[in-house]
Amino acid sequence: MPKVGMEPVRRKALVDAALRVIGDHGSLAVTMSDIARQAGVSPALAHHYFGSKEHLLIETIRSLLRQLRSDTVAALKAAQTPRARLSAIIRVNFHADQFAPDTIAAWLAFYAEAQRSEETRRFLVIYARRLRSNLLADLKALLPTDAAERIAEGAAAMIDGLYIRQSLKSAPIGIEASIALTEDYLNALLATTSSSPEGVKAETAAPSSGPAGHLLPQGRRDDHIEPSRDQ
Amino acid sequence: MPKVGMEPVRRKALVDAALRVIGDHGSLAVTMSDIARQAGVSPALAHHYFGSKEHLLIETIRSLLRQLRSDTVAALKAAQTPRARLSAIIRVNFHADQFAPDTIAAWLAFYAEAQRSEETRRFLVIYARRLRSNLLADLKALLPTDAAERIAEGAAAMIDGLYIRQSLKSAPIGIEASIALTEDYLNALLATTSSSPEGVKAETAAPSSGPAGHLLPQGRRDDHIEPSRDQ
DNA sequence: TTTTGTTGATTGATCAGTCAATCAAAAATA
DNA sequence: TATTTTTGATTGACTGATCAATCAACAAAA
Known part of the structure; x- marks a missing residue:
């Protein structure tokens, strides 16, 4: 699975997942794990691409x-x-x-x-x-x-x-x-x-x-x- | 300082403190310690009177x-x-x-x-x-x-x-x-x-x-x- | 001595963020 | 073409901090 050019795909998947999880949960108090799980990747990857939870939320x-x-x-x-x-x-x-x-x-x-x-x-x-x-x-x-x-x-x-x-x-x-x-x-x-x-x-x-x-x-x-x- | 009849006083102080801290912080993600400190009592006392953070928030x-x-x-x-x-x-x-x-x-x-x-x-x-x-x-x-x-x-x-x-x-x-x-x-x-x-x-x-x-x-x-x- | 008020200390759980290690594709080299 | 090297993608395991909640204990009134 590890191919080149995954970055934009993952970023989008994570942002979409964040929106979904936030909407579902009705609050920004969601964990990176929740978001990552929804996007089908590990929490560490979310940090890898966005640096911090705040950045991911801003992108969302x-x-x-x-x-x-x-x-x-x-x-x-x-x-x-x-x-x-x-x-x-x-x-x-x-x-x-x-x-x-x-x-x-x-x-x-x-x-x-x-x-x-x-x-x-x-x-x-x-x-x-x-x-x-x-x-x-x-x-x-x-x-x-x-x-x-x-x-x-x-x-x-x-x-x-x-x-x-x-x-x-x-x-x-x-x-x-x-x-x-x-x-x-x-x-x-x-x-x-x-x-x-x-x-x-x-x-x-x-x-x-x-x-x-x-x-x-x-x-x-x-x-x-x-x-x-x-x- | 410990006198009888403190309960209503403390309850009000804690609710007021909660409103203040929440407004100040702009979110419900405030700690019981923050609220208790604002009310001038220990966090344990807030739990004593309200049982849980959620109850205190509801009262607020x-x-x-x-x-x-x-x-x-x-x-x-x-x-x-x-x-x-x-x-x-x-x-x-x-x-x-x-x-x-x-x-x-x-x-x-x-x-x-x-x-x-x-x-x-x-x-x-x-x-x-x-x-x-x-x-x-x-x-x-x-x-x-x-x-x-x-x-x-x-x-x-x-x-x-x-x-x-x-x-x-x-x-x-x-x-x-x-x-x-x-x-x-x-x-x-x-x-x-x-x-x-x-x-x-x-x-x-x-x-x-x-x-x-x-x-x-x-x-x-x-x-x-x-x-x-x-x- | 019982009741009410009060707290410090502690526990257990949750999380954001880090890191070293792995894996596979791509690029470079032979 | 076969090989080595580099690079990007990915994760499991871990850490440090934060916090809600508990509890045993103490102090002052009744």
Whole structure:
């Protein structure tokens, strides 16, 4: 069996195994032995190729992000109008692969890990920015910038929230319902916002401090997905 | 120093210490020694009172939930109209205590833990249901049931999403901005939904499968907060 | 003297990471 | 072509550290 050129094969097998084991176990507290066993190799080999458990985990989250990114690129290519692109972005994030229990569990585990690992956090920040930025780009074609920023933030939050709620399997919101909820949000805010450009009038009971635009961060480095940027 | 009646004091000190250490460390992978040290006692004492690490952790999440619940009860008591109650619910969830970095980190850690621990999951499901149910009760006073259900689900998701995004400290959305975003969502959907009771018309590019109402779970046990129910 | 609170010391298990050794393919040499 | 050498792939066995959990013992109140 020992042939030359095994390295890329093993690396991929180990990363895939890690994702699987993490998703299955629902936590990053899995052993190198578990991962190696799942990949059908010895624990020592995993260390040989990745140096440490942390490195293997980092590679695993990179692969998760890479997958999401390439799905997004593909989906955006197919859509023509800004509105259609918004729908495409939403749909990709709830695509079956992303919504698989294992994948959700893995994302969640990485979110938790981000509290400790600076590097993990960096990757998730890239994801969060990218999602917001992609939404923003198309919203700007439909709305004034400040409204677009607000709605991009809201839609991104709703997507993440539906995702995390799904992880509990408490509110069995399915893929289609999640998509529909997010679409409804967009539709409603596009409607009310374009009809009264000042933002939604807050005849609210609570002091809503008006449109939230001015509270949002500005001039943040744009991480828009028009191809070619880090993996 | 050894006096009688220490038990409740020590229990509270240990639970508080656990929350603190978990939030600080950003993970449940903290040692009993860490917790005990933070509480100023020996690790053996923590075992003495809680039997196991798992029990201590369960008590910790219970305390988190109890706190949120009592805040909610208080906030609801003050609000009069349904619309004001909705704002109160939103505000409580983004109350300063909840939004403290430590607390956010702790919640996130428990979400991850819920993938493995059935008991932890149960508690978080209670939280998720309660949030949705509280929103729903007041929305029903303003909208048809199916629309109310949809919007309750959406608002709950947005709250959770803003929360998790906050955990990354990437999109520095503050408390006020988070509240404003959620209020905007409610305002927009209340506006569009009451004007066209069929739900938001989906002249969407993507097949939004119409209003999501029928996809949402029905007849789920209501966990409404009108006082007296489990802790 | 019984009860309650408290701890130091210890145990047993689990793991990440290391290392020396093995094996087989490929490359170099005769 | 036959051989030796080098190199990459792979593992079993081991180490050192960490930790949850236990227990026997002691101290102060009742």
